[in-house]
Amino acid sequence: MVGDGVTLLQSLILILVAAAGWAVVTTRNPARQAMTYGFYGLTLAVLFLTFHAPGVALSQALVSGVAVPLLLLFAIGRVRKDDHG
């Protein structure tokens, strides 16, 4: 794909996104998964940035870097509290 309008940097970030996505799927502990998901979202944000979409990158970084992991962690905390007592 390199040379077909995709730069080397974009290709590297694409590979990083794929690796981070794999990490999310293979993480078994939900609390850790919330964090790997956040990291995956940040790699996606970098990808959008390299494709000249800074506005989308900013939304992506904030939603999947901050909002979603936060809600997941609180929800996991609530469920664990019920499990333990």
Place this chain on the structure above:
Amino acid sequence: MAERVRIATFLVALGVVGGGLGWAMLDLPPVDATAADYGLRMIDIAVEQRQTANAVAAVLFDLRLMDTLGEVFALFAGAVSVQMLLREMEQEHTTTPDDRVGDRPVAATSDAMRIAAARLVAPAALIGIAIIVRGHLSVGGGFQGGVLVAAAAVLVYVAGRYRQMTRLLPHQVLDAGETVGAAGFAGVALVGVVVTGALGANYLPTGALGSLLSAGTIPVLSVLVGLEATAAVALIVAEYARQALQVEGDVE
């Protein structure tokens, strides 16, 4: 048996979705293709007619304002729904906040984490406000900035101050902020009907390209969305945090 059915279902779904996606991708323009006519026209209108340096903001808050109006009310409805679903039920009771999982106390937050979080509160809030206010000038806008301002409040909790976070974000203030943001957005759009005869028309003077007071109604709408997004995200997070830390009782 059941697993075999599950795997078969997965493979069929993978074939349909993956195959369809691959097929659709064959028709995509190359990465370095020039923008479509529609996109170029949007940029011309944004810069020349609306004096908006950030063409994305012109699309969000002017040219495609109807879509954003829907988004604003989707967020409003989301926050209201979370509040309604997570209200205290009969078999639940609210306790003083604690950091326990069952009988086991959770490990204390490290000093490094507390200090880092406390130092980041003000920068996050300020950058968030800047992203909201400068939405028509540079990357950003009400939605992104609003999430960042709400995240600043959460950093207060990460710094080890749950009570201060709840005091910083009283429900009444957030409810009011959310309502003013959403209703204000609809109101500004509706005034367009009176002034120019078109819903969501940009009827304020557009000023000079690149100055803070320019682009007509676009920055006004961005600030209103910022208020709405800050309040809605903060409400949802506060509601989740309260569930995790304060509400006890069986979830049925």
